[in-house]
Every structure is written in C-alpha cells, then in structure tokens.
Amino acid sequence: xxxxxxxxxxxxxxxxxxxxxxxxxxxxxxxxxxxxxxxxxxxxxxxxxxxxxxxxxxxxxxxxxxxxxxxxxxxxxxxxxxxxxxxxxxxxxxxxxxxxxxxxxxxxxxxxxxxxxxxxxxxxxxxxxxxxxxxxxxxxxxxxxxxxxxxxxxxxxxxxxxxxxxxxxxxxxxxxxxxxxxxxxxxxxxxxxxxxxxxxxxxxxxxxxxxxxxxxxxxxxxxxxxxxxxxxxxxxxxxxxxxxxxxxxxxxxxxxxxxxxxxxxxxxxxxxxxxxxxxxxxxxxxxxxxxxxxxxxxxxxxxxxxxxxxxxxxx
Amino acid sequence: xxxxxxxxxxxxxxxxxxxxxxxxxxxxxxxxxxxxxxxxxxxxxxxxxxxxxxxxxxxxxxxxxxxxxxxxxxxxxxxxxxxxxxxxxxxxxxxxxxxxxxxxxxxxxxxxxxxxxxxxxxxxxxxxxxxxxxxxxxxxxxxxxxxxxxxxxxxxxxxxxxxxxxxxxxxxxxxxxxxxxxxxxxxxxxxxxxxxxxxx
Numbered sequence: 001x002x003x004x005x006x007x008x009x010x011x012x013x014x015x016x017x018x019x020x021x022x023x024x025x026x027x028x029x030x031x032x033x034x035x036x037x038x039x040x041x042x043x044x045x046x047x048x049x050x051x052x053x054x055x056x057x058x059x060x061x062x063x064x065x066x067x068x069x070x071x072x073x074x075x076x077x078x079x080x081x082x083x084x085x086x087x088x089x090x091x092x093x094x095x096x097x098x099x100x101x102x103x104x105x106x107x108x109x110x111x112x113x114x115x116x117x118x119x120x121x122x123x124x125x126x127x128x129x130x131x132x133x134x135x136x137x138x139x140x141x142x143x144x145x146x147x148x149x150x151x152x153x154x155x156x157x158x159x160x161x162x163x164x165x166x167x168x169x170x171x172x173x174x175x176x177x178x179x180x181x182x183x184x185x186x187x188x189x190x191x192x193x194x195x196x197x198x199x200x201x202x203x204x205x206x207x208x209x210x211x212x213x214x215x216x217x218x219x220x221x222x223x224x225x226x227x228x229x230x231x232x233x234x235x236x237x238x239x240x241x242x243x244x245x246x247x248x249x250x251x252x253x254x255x256x257x258x259x260x261x262x263x264x265x266x267x268x269x270x271x272x273x274x275x276x277x278x279x280x281x282x283x284x285x286x287x288x289x290x291x292x293x294x295x296x297x298x299x300x301x302x303x304x305x306x307x308x309x310x311x312x313x314x315x
Numbered sequence: 316x317x318x319x320x321x322x323x324x325x326x327x328x329x330x331x332x333x334x335x336x337x338x339x340x341x342x343x344x345x346x347x348x349x350x351x352x353x354x355x356x357x358x359x360x361x362x363x364x365x366x367x368x369x370x371x372x373x374x375x376x377x378x379x380x381x382x383x384x385x386x387x388x389x390x391x392x393x394x395x396x397x398x399x400x401x402x403x404x405x406x407x408x409x410x411x412x413x414x415x416x417x418x419x420x421x422x423x424x425x426x427x428x429x430x431x432x433x434x435x436x437x438x439x440x441x442x443x444x445x446x447x448x449x450x451x452x453x454x455x456x457x458x459x460x461x462x463x464x465x466x467x468x469x470x471x472x473x474x475x476x477x478x479x480x481x482x483x484x485x486x487x488x489x490x491x492x493x494x495x496x497x498x499x500x501x502x503x504x505x506x507x508x509x510x511x512x513x514x515x
Contacts, residue, residue: 146447306458307455307462308451308454308457309455310451311450
C-alpha cells in the first residue's frame with residue numbers, strides 16, 4: 001500500500017469512524033440525563049400510567065422470576081387466609097411525579113380491599129428515586145397507623161433496599177404488615193369461611209353486588225326453564241309456583257329477602273313471556289366485570305378507599 | 316275521591332321533581348358537604364398536631380425563633396376562622412379560610428426544612444414521629460382537597476345543565492365557589508421557592 005492509497009483508506013474508513021466516535025461522545029450526556037426511565041407505559045401527560053391490576057407489578061425487572069412468584073404466592077396466601085388484599089409495585093422511577101401522587105392514582109383506580117370491608121394495602125417502590133411508600137386503605141388505618149407504616153419502611157424495608165435486596169425488603173415489609181393486620185379483628189378470608197374464593201361476602205355473609213348479579217343468572221335460567229314447562233302443563237299457577245320456589249331458594253342463598261323477591265318476580269315474567277323477557281334482563285343485568293378482573297386470578301374487591309393513610313420513606 | 320286526587324298530585328309532583336334533577340342536585344350537594352367535612356377534619360387534625368411539634372422544637376437549643384413564631388401565628392390565624400357548613404357557599408369566607416390554611420402549610424413546611432439543620436432534632440425519635448404524622452396529614456389534606464374540588468365541579472356542572480338549571484333556579488341552588496388553585500399554589504410555595512434562586 002503506497003502513501004496515496006493509505007490516505008484514501010484513511011478518508012474512507014477512518015473519518016467516518018472518528019465521526020461516529022465524536023457522535024457517541026456528544027450523545028453521552030444526553031443518555032446520562034435520560035437514564036432514569038421506566039418500562040412502564042407512560043400516559044400522554046408524561047406520567048406513568050396506572051398499571052393493570054396485579055398482585056406484583058415489576059415492569060423493570062427488579063425481582064427475579066422466582067422472587068416474584070414467591071411474593072405473589074405470599075400475597076395470595078394471605079388473602080385466602082385473612083381476606084385482606086395487598087399489592088406491590090416496583091419500578092425504576094415515577095418520572096418526576098411525587099410517589100405519593102402516583103400511589104394514590106393507583107389506589108384510587110384499583111380500590112383493592114374487600115367490598116364492604118375495604119382492607120387493602122399498596123406498597124410502591126421507585127428504585128432510582130430511592131423512594132418507597134405504604135398506602136393504607138381507610139379501614140386499615142387503625143391497624144396500620146402512619147407511624148407503624150413508617151417504622152416498617154425504616155426498619156424492615158430500607159435496610160434491604162440499601163443493599164439492593166428488593167425482594168427481601170418487600171417480603172420483610174409484608175411480614176410486618178401481615179402481623180399488624182392479623183392483630184386486627186377483621187372477618188376471616190375466603191379460605192376459612194367460604195369454599196368459593198371468587199365470591200365475596202360482607203360482614204353479614206351477604207354476597208356483594210356484582211357477584212350477586214353474576215350468580216342470579218343461573219337462577220333465572222333454571223327458573224325460566226321449569227316455569228315455562230309447568231306453565232304449559234298447568235297454566236299461570238304453574239309459573240307462580242316455580243317463581244315462588246326459585247325466589248325462596250334465592251333469598252336463602254343470598255341471605256337477602258329483596259333479592260329473592262326480585263328473582264321470583266323475574267322468573268314469573270320469564271315463565272309467562274319467555275325468551276324476549278330473558279334477553280331484556282340479560283341486557284339490563286349483564287354488566288361487565290369492571291375493575292374487578294386482573295391478571296393471575298387477582299380480583300380487586302373494589303372496597304378499598306385510599307385517602308392518604310400510610311407513610312413514605314427514603315433510603 | 317279527594318284523597319285519591321291528592322295522592323295522585325303528590326305522586327305527580329314527586330315524579331316531576333325527580334325528572335327535573337331535584338334528587339340529583341340533593342345528592343350532589345350532600346357529596347360536596349361530606350367532601351368538605353373531610354377537608355375540615357384533616358385541617359383540624361393538623362392543627363391538633365402543631366402544639367406537639369412546637370413543644371418538641373422548643374426543646375431544641377437556639378432553634379430559629381422566627382420560624383417557630385410564624386407557625387404559631389399561622390396556626391392561631393387558621394383556627395380563628397369559624398368553620399360552618401355555610402362556608403362552602405360563601406366565596407369570600409372560603410377564600411379567607413383557605414388562605415389561612417395555606418399560610419399554615421407554608422410555615423410548617425418551612426419549619427420542617429429548617430429542622431433538617433439540627434442534627435439533634437433529626438436523631439430525636441419523638442420529633443421524627445411527629446414529622447411522619449404531619450406528612451401523613453398533609454397527604455390526607457391534599458387528597459381530601461382534590462376530592463372536594465371534584466365534588467364541587469360535579470355539582471356545578473350538574474346544576475348548570477338542562478333541565479336541572481331550571482330546578483336549581485326555582486329552589487335557589489347556586490354554583491359553589493371552587494378552590495382557586497393558582498392563589499393556593501402561590502401562597503404555599505412562596506417560602507420554598509426562594510432557596511438559592513438568586514433573587515436580589
């Protein structure tokens with residue numbers, strides 16, 4: 001390679017390489033200021049969107065798969081035994097929004113905690129912001145006063161977070177919360193009282209509104225079927241008998257006389273008018289699952305009122 | 316027969332009123348009242364905490380007297396405002412109340428900022444507990460305020476729409492004064508803004 005050839009090589013190969021290196025250096029500070037970011041989707045206002053309901057939300061993978069599964073099992077186990085609903089969100093940053101505001105938006109949207117009891121707790125951790133918060137729904141503010149929440153953050157969570165052991169800190173924090181909730185006289189969880197964990201009952205054993213709507217439908221089906229058959233055989237009195245019977249059973253099952261009367265009345269109408277009426281009731285009664293459904297079988301009770309209880313902490 | 320007609324008239328009147336949104340106005344007004352009660356009770360909770368804070372700070376040798384006096388004065392001013400349910404319908408009185416509370420908020424946050432300079436206070440568990448309580452109360456206040464703002468908005472929009480606006484006019488329901496957010500912000504952030512902002 002002669003000198004001319006080398007120069008040509010330099011101009012073709014080295015100059016672009018130098019240029020690329022310069023670009024990389026120029027881009028460095030910009031990358032540095034962008035470092036604090038999260039994989040959680042952002043809204044149009046630049047704030048982190050309320051994530052879909054889940055026991056453990058970890059968009060930036062601070063927890064190993066095993067740790068995440070372990071925490072989920074722990075939370076699910078506590079809900080089964082004691083009924084209270086707890087959830088954890090860990091992410092890199094809240095993009096400049098105070099963690100309190102973010103946590104409150106989530107709490108307001110999820111409303112975790114049983115219907116009529118409202119026993120929910122939300123733990124949020126923003127790792128790069130070095131901020132964490134325990135949000136306590138109003139009905140648990142007696143069991144977990146702000147000071148107790150603050151102490152749990154200080155003594156159980158922050159020491160683990162300092163050495164980047166996020167799963168350990170959250171787990172230890174949960175143990176502290178579990179102990180406080182267990183000490184409170186709340187109705188037991190579904191695992192103790194009711195074989196069907198999908199159905200929530202309030203203190204008096206009644207089935208909550210949405211569940212009731214869902215469970216009433218089979219009654220209408222069976223009632224309308226029997227009612228139609230009997231009406232053909234016996235006329236209107238047959239429909240009355242079936243309607244009364246179905247209503248009575250429904251009132252016993254739901255522990256509510258009103259529900260029984262309504263079911264009975266609907267069955268009577270269905271028996272007389274058949275399918276068109278049934279369609280009408282489906283349209284009127286067939287509400288979607290609303291905020292209830294979440295991933296991994298987690299279903300918010302919708303009772304938690306997050307109005308600022310709990311504490312924040314830093315590490 | 317006459318009784319029947321009276322009953323019919325009563326039922327008619329009730330259904331007409333319900334159709335005109337009278338019930339809706341009632342329930343929204345109730346929502347505003349209860350949201351307001353929550354705001355007031357959270358402010359009260361804060362006022363109740365302050366004497367303890369003041370006492371624990373007083374124990375600190377050579378604590379900035381000026382900061383302390385500001386808090387005491389602001390509390391006295393805030394608690395001197397008579398809180399009645401009618402306050403939500405009186406823009407001037409509401410403004411006065413919110414201003415007093417806003418000044419207390421800023422005096423308190425200044426006090427907490429100043430307290431960071433005293434290592435013995437930072438190490439004092441009693442003071443740190445009070446601090447946690449205060450922060451929790453401030454957090455509750457801001458949420459209660461937001462809910463109140465939403466309730467008032469809901470009410471004001473509802474009574475300004477047809478046909479409820481006619482009902483509202485007939486029964487003398489007026490739009491309620493809203494929180495003036497800009498003023499509040501200015502009052503509350505004033506002391507924290509001048510940290511090294513290079514003001515001359």
